[in-house]
Amino acid sequence: MIPAQVTNPTPDQLGQLLFDPGQRTPCLLCGGRPVYAGLFIPKEPIPLGAPEGKNRMIRYFLCQKCFDRGQQATNDAERKIMAEARMLLTDPNDN
Secondary structure, X not given: OOOOOOOOOOHHHHHHHHOOOOOOOOOOOOOOXXXXXXXXXXXXXXXXXXOOOOXXXXXXXXXXXXXXXXXXXXXXXXXXXXXXXXXXXXXXXXO
């Protein structure tokens, strides 16, 4: 087992992070049984809380049905990740 936060992971470590067989995280889009792992690396990581010069990698899972939607599923997953990140990182005192 490797830590969830790794700097410059080897290909084996990255594979282990992505495809841990003990993972029980449901499909990001529908909550179904996960079959595929995805990795979202935003073009602009700072809105996701990354310090300048750093990046964020966000792992997510899709079920077979959602995965079969192809690029649309990827787009939907990225939109959902960004929307959830904005909610988490928005200071309620900013209103």
